Amino acid sequence: MRRLLHLSDIHFGPPHYEPAAVGVESLVRELRPDLVVVSGDLTQRARARQFRQARRFLEGLGLPFLAVPGNHDVPMYRVWERLLDRYGAYRRHFSADLEPAFADDEMEVVGFNTAFNLTIDNGRFTGRQLAGVGERFSSDLSGAVRIAVAHHPLAALPELMGWRTARRSAEALAVFAAAGVDLVLSGHVHVAAVGRAPDCPRRMWLVHSGTSTSRRGRGAEQGRNSCNRITLEAGPEGRTARVEQLVWSEDRGRFEVDTVHECELA
Ligand SMILES: [Fe+2]
Ligand SMILES: [Fe+2]
Incomplete structure (x- = not known):
């Protein structure tokens, strides 16, 4: 069994x-997940100080973490930096x-x-990334759950x-399926959602x-904060991922379970 805590859009x-x-921080102390995942938008304006705050916060959790950039982690208004050194601040001050x-x-x-954006906020996959997916999921661990993390949505789930969606999402879903990916963790929309990848030859969950x-919560999640506790289990009936959507309760000052999805894996 493995436990992940999936955060997104922490926007320092x-x-x-x-x-x-x-x-x-309290949730992490209570759950002690095996890994904390952050699916992008670590900062609001890709500033050195904001990256340092994000890094201090994640390092302070005291557990392994894995984070990818979001569109807000590329400078939007510092035009030269955006054109010539898009990830400079991220690399220098975060990772x-x-x-x-x-x-x-x-x-x-x-x-x-x-987050390859130059002027707009929707992302894309590059041909090079898509060609390398199979190699990146390279372990020969049979039965290990395969999880891809990308900031932008790959399909138009109803909640979104x-x-x-990110450009070349359909191709990305196809190569993920071919590489045996089970779950894709994303953010960007500031809304929680769980659903099967559409038109997908493999049982893959977004x-x-x-x-x-x-x-910065949007729509029904305006002013709301959420994250996902994900439990991976392998049993005689197959492999499953339980995704518990946790929502911040202002009154009780804690994240609480809102919705639970039992995702059967391939
Ligand atoms: Fe965001
Ligand atoms: Fe974003």
Whole structure:
């Protein structure tokens, strides 16, 4: 059995919401997950200080973590930097690795950077990334759950309010399926969602977290914070991922279970 805590859109900077961040710290102490995943938008404006705050926060949890960039982690208004050194601040102040990976004998988690944006916020996969997916999921651990992490949505799940998917998402879903991916963890829309990847030859689940620690929740999640507790289990009846969507309760000052999805894996 493995446990992950999936955070997203933690947005250090003005919209960051400290009470929810303290709530995440308590949750981590309580759950002791094997890995904390952050599916992008670590900062609001890709500033050095915001990256350092995000790094301090994640390192302070005291557990292995894996994070990928989101569109907010590329400078939007510092035009030259955006054109010439898009990931400079990320690399210098958060991590040199834009596409980290984590593996043990029960799970293989691989990060993909979809934040190639120059002027707009929707992301994309590159041909090079798509060609390399099979190689990146390279372990020969039979039965290990394979998890891809990418900031932008790969399919228009109903909860995502019609937000655009990353460019080349359909191709990405196809190569993920061919590589045996079971779960794709994403964010960006600031809304929680869980659903089967559509038109997919393999049973693959798309799991979104809302914004875990910012005031930027959208739609029905305006002013709300969420994250996902994911439990991976292998039993005689097959492999499953239980995704518990946790929502921040302002009154009780803690994250609480809102909705539970039992995802059967292939
Ligand atoms: Fe965001
Ligand atoms: Fe985003």
